[in-house]
Amino acid sequence: MDCLMSVSPACISLVLTMFLLSSLHIGTVKVIGVLVSDMSNSLQTTSAEMGIEIGLIIAFYFLTAPVIGVVNTRWNQIRLFLLIGAMLKSCAVVLMAFVTTNAVAFILFALMGIGTSIMWMTCLKELNRLAGENFKLLYSLSTCGYPVGMTLVPLLATGLLDVYSWRDVLLFLGALTTHLIPCGMTIKASMDPRDHAQYDGGDGRSQSDITSEMGLYQRVHGSEDRFDQDSVPRLDNDNNDSENGDTHKEVHQHDQCSQTKQDLTRRDLKITPIDDDDHDDEPSTKCSNLQSNGLTRKLVEGWRSTEFYSNPLLVFVILSYCMLEFIYTGWHAFLLPKALQRTSERNTVFIALSAAIGNLSGRISSGVLTNRLFDPTNMYLILSVINVASMACDGFLSYYFVSLMMSCFSGLSIAGRAVLGPLVIKSTVSNENVPLIIGVMYFVSGLGAFLGGYSAGLIADCLSSYDATFKILAIVDMLTFIFMAVPKIFGRNLSTGKV
Structure with a gap:
């Protein structure tokens, strides 16, 4: 609270x-x-x-x-x-x-x-x-x-x-x-970042970072000109000898302020200084060759500025979410038809209600637990294991109470991971690129959703049983675990791109 x-x-x-x-x-x-x-x-x-x-x-x-x-x-x-x-x-x-x-x-x-x-x-x-x-x-x-x-x-x-x-x-x-x-x-x-300073700055940074950003904001809106005017050394023609020492002090102070301003701008804009020694390396020769082709150079520079270049394992996170939408669409579309195939219409209503309760519980618990206690990736992997076991039980055990309980667990797991997908992206990429990367993830997951609905229906038609659909979905759900486990195992910190 x-x-x-x-x-x-x-x-x-x-x-x-x-x-x-x-x-x-x-x-x-x-x-x-x-x-x-x-x-x-x-x-x-x-x-x-x-x-x-x-x-x-x-x-x-x-x-x-x-x-x-x-x-x-x-x-x-x-x-x-x-x-x-x-x-x-x-x-x-x-x-x-x-x-x-x-x-x-x-x-x-x-x-x-x-x-x-x-x-x-x-x-x-x-x-x-x-x-x-x-x-x-x-x-x-x-x-x-x-x-x-x-x-x-x-x-x-x-x-x-x-x-x-x-x-x-x-x-x-x-x-x-x-x-x-x-x-x-x-x-x-x-x-204006000052309007949200009382709410931790709006992006989770420390108060010192917010203070620095507020200073940069003030300079952008006109304070910089006033700062430069005040810092210009004033030379008086009548007292050149007496004020010569003060003039050197003011010039030195002006140089220090300019250097501080450059350092602040580099830190806020995340500009990394280029080492002169790198120009003697072999990659610099390739870069010089690219300068002759402007389009190629822009494409290479654009690719290197993306999160996928610095965090190559991010592709596995997106593929895992794509497989989740494959599961979500197939489970969501054929849960009630499978229930009607096994039991009465009255019991189907309770199964749908159980799935809705699990859906709501999974979404709330994902936010609460990852807010302070769990890492989103770890919780994503745990829920993947739970859903594989739930859908396998639901596919092989044709009992009403099993379907009632497993629908709740599946709803909790699938809806929870639907929330955790963007949260994993949030904890992986830089803050300013979160909306774009989530948009790419949604695009790929849309293709997975189409493929999941079509495949689940095709399997049910070919085998004349929705139980076979749920068994296949349980097998496919293993891919969500594998794809998410790859960056967890081989990349301790995806945000730095280290493997």
Whole structure:
């Protein structure tokens, strides 16, 4: 509770906005799944086409994340991006109630995913900048909207569907989604680091670092000119002999201040001095050859400035999260069909509730435990082992109580690792590159999600059993452990790129 008391109001607004966004995002997907039969009959589409349209929401949410991360970094217009994202998502949901053709439905589903991605990446970037050492806990709390929306929003849609048509239900859902607009407009994060100094500086640095950054901020905004004017030595023509010693002192002081200013700028901008002895090495010859080709030189310099060049093992972290989305999509899509294959519809409701409880518990516990106690990578590996055992038991033991308990453990493990993926990135890369690297991770995981849903369904169709799907998912989940274990074993500190 002490750490939550130090959270700034801007962080609280961000968490609430991300909570509502995540609940409405997954709720929209679930509601469309509930309405899929009515919409197919009205729009004259097949179930496969509806499945592709639903997949577009997830696809554009993941695939556009790197682009939005770059745009957010280049143009720091927080409220504008939040307004655009909220308008895109809410208008697309409302217009879905009036759609009459599949082509328009494809476009609107894509806009839903793009709007969600714009809002989520913008909020994530600001939360990373302002939350500081509380980022892990606040991020996990913001994702708790997924299990809430997964249960409450479909129940509301089911109740409304008994009275209204599917178009009216979408209008109600669109009305709920429009609440994202005022939520986004309440966020007004200041760019002045002095406004967040009382909240540990907003990025987890020490107070001395914040003081240095505040000094740099003041110089950028005009104090530097005044500093230089005051430090210029004043020579008086009438007293040249008497003030000659003072003049040398002032010049020496000016040189010291200039050197201090250069050192501060290098430290804040993370500029590493280049050793002159390196010019005699063999790599310098290669670099000189690249200077003849400007494009090649820019590409090489751009690659060397990326986190993937300094932290090559970061690729395994992203591949591990990609495999997690493979598991998440297959488990999420076929948990209820597998339960219906084994037991009654009433027991399926309890299995879904157990999975939702595990989902919520995993997200909260991941943030709480990694905030002070556990390393995100270690907890990620532990949850991978738990999920492999849970899905294997669920696939081989055809008992209701086994399915009930294992659905909770799987939900806890999968949702917990969904939170831990960005937290591992946060603890691995430099603070300013976190949104971009998370965007790349989302892009790759989107491809894994598509492959996971298709493969899980194909296996179930070929073997006529969802139990076989869960057995394969348990085997694939071993890759998430292996990929994450590689940087843990061979790289003690990924942030420095040492192996």
